[in-house]
Amino acid sequence: MSTAMNFGSKSFKPRPPDKGAFPLDHLGECKGFKEKFMTCLRENSFESALCRQESKDYLECRMERQLMAKEPLEKLGFKDLIDEKLEAKHDKV
DSSP states (O other): OHHHHHHHHSOOOOOOOTTOOOOOOTTOTTHHHHHHHHHHHHHTTTOGGGGHHHHHHHHHHHHHTTSSOOOOTTTTTOHHHHHHHHHHHHHHO
């Protein structure tokens, strides 16, 4: 009974997530990217490091369709994947 009384005396102030809300993809705009990412995870025993390209593609899709706030990919931990693309472009030229 004393526990119930303690809940009333404490004030809880919720705060929003640091990166903002992630709206659900109700229209399935990024479903294909999500499925590729989930398939990759299943095939690699849920070792996310092996599915970084799929993760990057999924997050880019969400940012392009305003389903999450735009962030530089470097801040999301994909700097090395961006550098690889730039090097591949320079090698082709």
